[in-house]
Amino acid sequence: MQTRNPFMDDLARMMAGAAGLAGAAGDEARTLMRSQADRLVADMDLARREEVETLRELTRGLLERIEVLERRISLLEGGEPKA
Numbered sequence: 001m002q003t004r005n006p007f008m009d010d011l012a013r014m015m016a017g018a019a020g021l022a023g024a025a026g027d028e029a030r031t032l033m034r035s036q037a038d039r040l041v042a043d044m045d046l047a048r049r050e051e052v053e054t055l056r057e058l059t060r061g062l063l064e065r066i067e068v069l070e071r072r073i074s075l076l077e078g079g080e081p082k083a
Contacts, residue, residue, distance in 0.1 A: 047055075
């Protein structure tokens with residue numbers, strides 16, 4: 001024979017409510033931390049990954065052009081081209 005215990009029912013409802021509140025508080029804390037981190041990064045004026053990659057490609061191309069021009073100068077000066 002099974003009887004319902006109102007104390008246990010209330011306790012179960014209270015625990016379920018507390019779990020829901022804890023989850024909501026965790027979500028709110030994550031959102032707040034994310035917002036503060038985004039603000040900190042914006043205040044630091046950091047470059048985005050895409051900007052850094054673009055600069056890296058541009059620099060690589062310029063270094064290659066410099067090497068070509070150095071070889072041409074060396075040849076025009078009558079020297080041996082640099083490897």
